[in-house]
Amino acid sequence: MIFTSAVVLFFILFVFLAFRRLDWAVMFLLAALPGYRLKFHLAGIPTTFLELMILAVFFIWLLRNYRAIFLSLKNRLKKRNRETNQAGRYPFDWEMAALLLISFIAVFTAGLTMSALGVWKAYFFEPLLFFIVFFNVFMKKAAEEKSFLTATSLAVWPLAFSAIIFSFLAGYQYFTGSFLESDLCPTCAAAATRRAFAVFGYPNALGLYLGPLVLLFLGCAAALAAEKKWSKILKDYKIATLFAAAAFSIAAIVFAKSAGAFFAVAAGLVVFGLLAGKKPRLATVLLIIIAAAGIFSVPKAREAVLKEIILKDFSGQVRRQQWSETWAMLQDGRLFFGAGLANYQKAFAPYHAGGFYYNRDNDPEFMRKIVVWGPTYWKKVWQPVEIYMYPHNIFLNFWSELGLLGLLLFVLIIVKFFILGGKLITDHGSQITDRFFIAGLIGAMVVVVIHGLVDVPYFKNDLAVMFWLFLAMMGAAGIALKPDEKKNLK
Numbered sequence: 375m376i377f378t379s380a381v382v383l384f385f386i387l388f389v390f391l392a393f394r395r396l397d398w399a400v401m402f403l404l405a406a407l408p409g410y411r412l413k414f415h416l417a418g419i420p421t422t423f424l425e426l427m428i429l430a431v432f433f434i435w436l437l438r439n440y441r442a443i444f445l446s447l448k449n450r451l452k453k454r455n456r457e458t459n460q461a462g463r464y465p466f467d468w469e470m471a472a473l474l475l476i477s478f479i480a481v482f483t484a485g486l487t488m489s490a491l492g493v494w495k496a497y498f499f500e501p502l503l504f505f506i507v508f509f510n511v512f513m514k515k516a517a518e519e520k521s522f523l524t525a526t527s528l529a530v531w532p533l534a535f536s537a538i539i540f541s542f543l544a545g546y547q548y549f550t551g552s553f554l555e556s557d558l559c560p561t562c563a564a565a566a567t568r569r570a571f572a573v574f575g576y577p578n579a580l581g582l583y584l585g586p587l588v589l590l591f592l593g594c595a596a597a598l599a600a601e602k603k604w605s606k607i608l609k610d611y612k613i614a615t616l617f618a619a620a621a622f623s624i625a626a627i628v629f630a631k632s633a634g635a636f637f638a639v640a641a642g643l644v645v646f647g648l649l650a651g652k653k654p655r656l657a658t659v660l661l662i663i664i665a666a667a668g669i670f671s672v673p674k675a676r677e678a679v680l681k682e683i684i685l686k687d688f689s690g691q692v693r694r695q696q697w698s699e700t701w702a703m704l705q706d707g708r709l710f711f712g713a714g715l716a717n718y719q720k721a722f723a724p725y726h727a728g729g730f731y732y733n734r735d736n737d738p739e740f741m742r743k744i745v746v747w748g749p750t751y752w753k754k755v756w757q758p759v760e761i762y763m764y765p766h767n768i769f770l771n772f773w774s775e776l777g778l779l780g781l782l783l784f785v786l787i788i789v790k791f792f793i794l795g796g797k798l799i800t801d802h803g804s805q806i807t808d809r810f811f812i813a814g815l816i817g818a819m820v821v822v823v824i825h826g827l828v829d830v831p832y833f834k835n836d837l838a839v840m841f842w843l844f845l846a847m848m849g850a851a852g853i854a855l856k857p858d859e860k861k862n863l864k
Contacts, residue, residue: 381412385426392434397511397528399434403427403504404843405532408540408573408583410496410835420492424835425500432503435510464509465794465849469787470502476780477715483777484714493716493775497838505842513850522854523597523807526847530594531612534619537587541622544570544580548629570629581635582831584623586818586840589642591620593814596650597807633682633689638825646817649799650810685828691730692759693766693828699725700765700774712777719761721774732757764833768826771833791819791845794852801855808855815848 392399403409409424416426436443464470477498484490508529516525547554547570554563558576561567569577595616599607607613627635647658669675681687685694703713703725713721732755733740743751764771773781795816799809822831822841832841 378414381414381423385423385430388427389430389434392431396431396435396438396507397515399427399431400508400511401528401532403431404529405536407533407536407836407839411573411575420488422496422835424839425496428500428504428839431507435507439510464506465852466787466790466845469783469790470505472783473780473787474498474502476776476783480712480715480776480780482714483711484717487716489716490714493833496835497833501838501842504839505846508843509846509850512846513853516850516854522851523594523811525854526811526850527594527598527612529843529847530590530616533587534591534616537584537591537619537623537626538615540572540574540580540584541619541626543572544626544629547572569631570626572626577630578632578634578829579834580630581627581632582825582829582834582837583840584626585632585635585639585825586642586821586831586844588620588623588627588639589646589814589817589821590844591616591623591814592643592646593811593817595620596814597810600807600810634825634828635821637682638821641824642817642821645820646813649813649816688732688757690828691732695727695730695759696762696765697767697770699727700767700770704770704773708774708777710778712774712780715775718764718774722761726759726761729756729758731755764830766829768823768829768831771826771830775833787845788819788823791848792816794848795819798851798855808851812848812851815844815851818844 388399388402391402403424406427407424409427410422412423413420415421477494481487481490481494512525512529515528516522543553546552548568551563551565551568554568554570556562556571556575559569559571562569562571562577571577571580574580574583595613598610598616599613602610602613624639627639644658644662647654647661649655669679682690685691700722703722706725708721731740731744731752734755737743740755744755765774769781769785772784776784795812798812799816822844825831831837
């Protein structure tokens with residue numbers, strides 16, 4: 375009862391804030407992305423506090439702008455204003471419409487279940503509503519401020535604020551062992567296997583959240599610092615805050631022991647360095663050479679890195695088996711439509727072997743013993759594996775949930791994002807602030823894709839919103855950096 379009352383009161387205050395300052399409400403929403411952890415039922419329908427915030431800001435934006443939106447739609451239908459029809463389009467507009475359609479078809483593929491409908495609204499419908507609100511609110515800010523960087527950096531501050539808080543909480547958990555009780559990670563609290571997860575329930579969720587943000591913070595901080603003298607940079611609290619948020623986030627990923635996030639951030643940093651300019655490019659190449667020489671000159675380090683890369687460790691072997699079984703499931707009549715939204719576990723179960731033989735001690739005679747020693751040895755080395763919610767690979771995730779068309783559409787969106795970013799860097803390479811910010815955005819998406827090779831970087835409430843936030847920022851950059859195009863979309 376107390377929890378419900380607190381949620382209702384907080385939501386009323388949030389709605390009041392949205393009516394008074396919609397931009398502040400959107401910024402608060404970004405700081406509170408983990409609000410999806412607050413789950414409850416509303417009129418019998420399961421929802422989260424994050425979902426309520428998204429719906430609130432969208433409908434308040436719609437209420438404020440319905441006349442302009444109606445007029446714009448009327449002009450489009452009557453084709454009275456060809457210039458508005460062309461310049462007033464949202465970036466990724468037809469991709470959004472196609473994704474909504476394909477994901478809704480996936481609801482029926484899954485049997486029109488409440489779980490499928492819940493996933494559709496939380497991971498597709500509502501993040502796209504957020505995209506529309508963010509794009510309009512902050513593009514208007516960009517027009518008022520006459521600066522794309524100034525406007526979009528307003529969306530980065532709340533993310534930096536939340537990242538710093540979660541990083542400190544992760545550090546406290548790691549060094550004290552407190553607040554680590556979780557059904558999703560029963561071994562996280564033990565000293566020998568301790569892994570921090572802040573408020574997210576399991577360690578990899580913390581890495582998935584913070585990993586892309588490291589590059590976003592770095593790109594924004596570098597852009598703000600690009601044209602300032604060192605004396606002013608050191609005194610600028612905004613730049614210091616962003617660099618601190620990036621550093622603390624990396625530390626939190628270490629505390630979470632999320633290898634996927636760590637390697638993904640490393641890849642993102644390399645891409646950022648290569649795109650940021652001549653001097654950063656040279657420094658990045660030198661660091662790569664030094665790091666590679668250091669790793670390969672130390673046998674244990676070389677063995678550990680190669681084991682992670684080729685997925686020979688325990689989690690890697692789990693994923694390899696899961697991918698093999700997922701592929702078998704897809705081949706069995708599901709190549710085109712997939713399994714449907716929220717239906718992966720049910721469809722996957724008949725193809726799951728239940729576990730695998732795990733060579734814990736790296737015994738070179740392991741395979742021979744499997745063949746020769748028989749059931750007694752099998753029982754000793756058998757490692758049970760649960761059925762996870764998703765295949766832990768971003769491409770298989772989309773394929774199994776949305777089918778082949780959904781996978782191809784997702785790949786197209788990612789490719790379009792990178793092409794647009796590369797074009798902006800090429801066209802505006804002399805404008806160092808723009809180049810740094812765009813390079814940070816590209817690096818953030820690289821983190822999403824690389825980490826997605828071994829995890830689930832989209833099918834979670836906060837991550838879906840973050841994904842479309844990156845698309846909105848890149849799309850906004852594509853318009854804001856072209857002064858001949860109109861900035862006010864409805």
